[in-house]
Amino acid sequence: MKIIETGLPGVVIFEPKVFRDQRGFFVETFRETTLRTSAINETFVQDNHSRSSKGILRGLHYQLIQPQGKLVRVSRGKVFDVAVDVRKNSPTFGQWFGTVLDDENLRMIYVPPGYAHGFVVLSEEADFIYRCTNYYHADSEQCIAWNDPEIGIQWPVSDVSLSTKDQSAPNLSQQAVEKLPNYIPIQDNLCAI
Numbered sequence: 001m002k003i004i005e006t007g008l009p010g011v012v013i014f015e016p017k018v019f020r021d022q023r024g025f026f027v028e029t030f031r032e033t034t035l036r037t038s039a040i041n042e043t044f045v046q047d048n049h050s051r052s053s054k055g056i057l058r059g060l061h062y063q064l065i066q067p068q069g070k071l072v073r074v075s076r077g078k079v080f081d082v083a084v085d086v087r088k089n090s091p092t093f094g095q096w097f098g099t100v101l102d103d104e105n106l107r108m109i110y111v112p113p114g115y116a117h118g119f120v121v122l123s124e125e126a127d128f129i130y131r132c133t134n135y136y137h138a139d140s141e142q143c144i145a146w147n148d149p150e151i152g153i154q155w156p157v158s159d160v161s162l163s164t165k166d167q168s169a170p171n172l173s174q175q176a177v178e179k180l181p182n183y184i185p186i187q188d189n190l191c192a193i
């Protein structure tokens with residue numbers, strides 16, 4: 001498993017070893033000891049799977065109660081995946097990182113608690129799978145506008161479809177301070193495996 005830092009604290013790309021042969025491929029998508037001794041000293045409690053068609057953009061989302069770290073990947077199709085640091089007082093507050101996740105590179109990204117997360121689908125359809133460090137808490141979910149000009153995410157497409165709640169999401173600067181997560185420095189204990 002290759003670990004690639006992204007410039008945002010705690011946001012890490014995992015590039016697994018893919019065993020390809022005439023049948024197709026084999027890849028380990030989760031190995032607790034590898035993650036625990038590298039970047040993510042967390043326990044995962046919930047797995048999610050969403051399917052979306054081309055141009056669907058989900059996000060940007062985070063929740064205040066039971067903040068979730070998310071280990072995300074794409075099992076079918078291609079997406080552009082984004083993490084935004086929304087922790088108040090964080091030195092990297094408002095900064096974003098985005099990258100392509102698809103069923104060819106089979107990369108995973110870890111989006112730590114305190115980051116907003118979103119993705120847009122670039123293929124005809126995409127199956128998006130993620131493992132969370134905490135349970136979903138609908139009442140404390142927060143949304144930030146995907147096209148907030150101050151964040152300035154360079155999405156690879158501009159013609160996107162959003163859920164009703166994402167259509168009415170405020171910009172980060174319009175978010176009440178109590179609706180932003182607290183800044184707890186993320187321990188930088190990365191080591192390549």
Ligand SMILES: Cc1cn([C@H]2C[C@H](O)[C@@H](COP(=O)(O)OP(=O)(O)O[C@H]3O[C@@H](C)C(=O)[C@@H](O)[C@H]3O)O2)c(=O)[nH]c1=O
Nearest residue numbers: 048050058059060061062070117118119135136138163
């Ligand atoms: C996320 C989630 C949703 N749901 C329900 C609520 C709702 O009725 C339905 C669809 O929910 P949403 O529209 O919020 O789904 P979606 O827009 O896919 O939300 C997800 O977006 C990505 C970007 C994330 O980072 C995730 O954490 C999550 O917020 O599924 C659950 O039961 N459990 C969950 O964990």
